[in-house]
Amino acid sequence: MPFAPCLGVKDTAVSKAFYEKLGFIVDSRTATESDDIHMVLFDGAFCGMLYRHSQLESWLPSLKDKPVGFTGMFYLEVENFQHMLDTVAAVTDIVREPSADHTGTREFYFADPDGYLIGINDAASRRDSELVGGFATES
Secondary structure, eight states: OOOOOEEEESOHHHHHHHHHHTTOEEEOTTOOSSSOEEEEEETTEEEEEEEEHHHHHHHSGGGTTOOSSOSSOEEEEESOHHHHHHHHHHHSOEEEEEEEOTTSOEEEEEEOTTSOEEEEEEHHHHHTSTTBTTTBOOO
């Protein structure tokens, strides 16, 4: 499994609905009332989890009293960058408009209902960027 986030969220139903509007699949088959965790997939591949924060604090006591959200961001690479941009813009605010980073990879950013920042990277521009052949793997 690749490095994958488990996001502690205030309300899993709100987060699930938000991500589903963006085209993610949220698989709730493993969720129970006492273990409210949901698997998140994009383009059929696992990319993270949503977990009710109050239960996450019980499961990992070191998270007790930590705020929901964080300083940092998560990235998701997509094949159809414009479609994802249009989808996200129809659901929520873009917090950083599309631009190319220093390698030539196009990206934009949005926040989810709990304040987590998601960066969307354009797969095609990444393949054409300075990253290919460096530390990035070819998809």
